Amino acid sequence: MIFSSPFFLFLYFPIVLILYYISPLRWRNLVLLIVNLIFYGWGEPVYVVIMFASIAIDYSHGRIVTRCKAKGNDRGARMAVASSVVFNLLLLGFFKYYNFIAGSLAAVGAGFLPVIDSLPLPGGESIPFTLPIGISFYTFQTMSYTIDVYRGDARCQKNIVTFGTFVTLFPQLIAGPIIKYKDLDDQLEHRDHSFEKFASGVQRFTIGACKKVLLANALGPLWDVYLATPSAQLTTLGAWLGILAFSLQLYFDFSGYSDMAIGLGRMLGFEFLENFNYPYISKSASEFWRRWHISLGSWFREYLYFPLGGSRVGKGRMVFNLLVVWAATGIWHGASWNFLIWGLYWFVWITLEKLWLGKVLDRAPAWVCHVYGVFIAIVGWAIFAVEDFSAMGPYLAAMFGFGAGALDTNFLYYLRNYLPILAIAIVAATPLAKTLWHKLPERARQVAFPVLMLAGLVFTTAYLVDGTYNPFLYFRF
């Protein structure tokens, strides 16, 4: 189930709200757990089993770690943490990377692993072997739980319903933000439900829905055109127009989804951490990654980069640490070589900045840094978005002038048709609107807000009901 569908917005969520708020406080986590499981099972019912397994295994590992620590058995506690990490990585590895590994081995002549197309079910049936949605997100969340319990950063959750609610919490289940248990611990036991919080959730949700449905979905077809253009026909301006559309589409798709998650969370009394902070105004690669998918960056920092020693080591070791983190970040985004390359691309820029380029940028005028920041991000998206290896090179070549000329007549048509939405999207990717909004007097904002909100909901509904184009880019991550 995805948020940007008439079914979710007009039936599922209203029913969830009613069930949630008529239940007494102590039942609310159970209500949430049930609706979470329905939400998850909606697309592929059989995969709910993975949810149950995840809850049971991570819950029991948390308990074991706590018991071992209470008895002073550090070795036992470490074993339990390792076992939990192995379980989660195996889960992720099998569903997300197995076929990629099997296929890659076969490609180099070592095809001893069979490629799996379908999973047999008891009773003789089988289901197609697809990626369970959100698996990249919730395996990371549950992994962090056991680690934090061991580190003493999080308390052990003794109530399996409460723990299950954390693992399956539907607003952020399938596309993040990646929430660490320790950040949600108190809210799981006790959260405030107020009209102020609900109204701010409504505001946030509406903004997210507009970003996803009105901007991301509107720009998607433009990228699809250029992705589908045969390499031999790609022109330089066309390639840039296409990747610009993708850069904006991805940002509004993903950050819109995060906004909706944060908004829905607030309506249910939760407060999630921010996930995006205007990444395209960054002045460097390092800054970009402090503003883009913040919860993923902070996860890798806390559970991979710092344990490896982080930056407080020799230069050579630091570069190695960065290499590991960025290779992992790349491949986390998808089981395909281009994602690994994309991760290494960022490794190169960030390492350069840490070693030398950062000092140069510090002295450069601000506009140079902005151009640099947005330029490397966009070029990176070309590696990210063109998964077909034989097409990626030509696409990049076309961007840098080695294509079929500068522009074609199609480009003129698409520019003419998409210029208004591109302009709106570019402005919306900066904090300008927010700044202007806060300059308005309080009274004007109070009048304008409900009008804008209703307009946003009405247009979102119109585009959803028409619904010919509503992909969801982070579905497969």
Add this chain to the structure above:
Amino acid sequence: MNKKYSIFITVLFCLFTFGFGAALILTPSRDFSEQENRFLTQFKAPTADTLRSGKFMENFEKYVSDQFPLRDQWIQLKARSERLLGKQENNKVYFGTDGQTLFAQFKAPIQEELEKRVGFVNALGDCLDVPVYFSLVPDKSAALAELLPANAPNVDDGTTIQRAAELCGDSVTYIDLRGALVSNSDFYRTDHHWTTMGAQKAGQALLEGMGLVQQAGDLKVLGYQSLPYTQVSDSFYGTTYSSSGAGWVEPDSIYTVIPEGGTKGNVTVTGYPEGAPIESSLYHPEKLEVKDKYAYFLGGNQPLCVIQNPDAQGGRLLVVRDSYSDSLAPFLAEEFQEVHLFDLRYNNMSLTQYVTDNGIDQVLVLYSVANFSTDINLFKLAH
């Protein structure tokens, strides 16, 4: 935000979402969408099987979207908003620069695909002893190119027909209709079909191509050319309109020029809508009451339709048809003793056998260029 204001916002949001949700459940479901010209998804109660396979969920989401309160209005709002944002297309339909003509996008087939398809026609020509003519109806985007948005991709530039004509073998005569169909009134603005005027011009060109009337310069005056046009409908919204959501476009009118029964009143029609012969007619006024008014001509798609006119000069013509032939048929019926409209999509009889069995004198393979590029039944031509 203070508490009172927050309550106001909360109520507003809940009214909007709960309100439409409740309206969806409480209002009765529609079977058919006139605007979109398709059957809408209905609620299906879940069973253990459909729940486990996920089919129930899939159907239910479609049901919510299809039966959403005010669905037609939402779709039109989206189309208007796209237009306001400067878009020249919506749902793969171009808005013509006159604001009233709609063009379905056309994707030209690649050369190998076209070769294969024309190959089927050539094969038919090779295995028949009677003359085989082949003609493609140019796409509206080629005929009315001046109304297209500037530089619009995915339109017909006429080269598909050019290539198809060049691929024709010796056993097939290609008849070019590109010169005949160039006027605004030759195609419906809201539909992909040609109008009665377009069909009449095409009919003239086809008869010339088949040698039945002399070439320009010494043009034979066809009997119906002095007849007036009769408007039979002023409220036709075609299929291009249906997918466009372009609520601002005015409806088309449908005209006839040949009266029912032909100009001499002795034309009879035998339709085979369900496979068995029934008495039919050139026009079906009852179809003017429904959405798909183009079915007024011959009653809509059917596997076979035979039109007889014993007094005509021409012999027996078989047309391998798509729906364009239905409004052309009254003109052909004026000139041929028998016109057999044979539809490969619904008819699995052997075409060559049928030609022999029915003493057909000449065969015309007539498709719109879009249908010819995509239809999956062409291989049956020479089977």
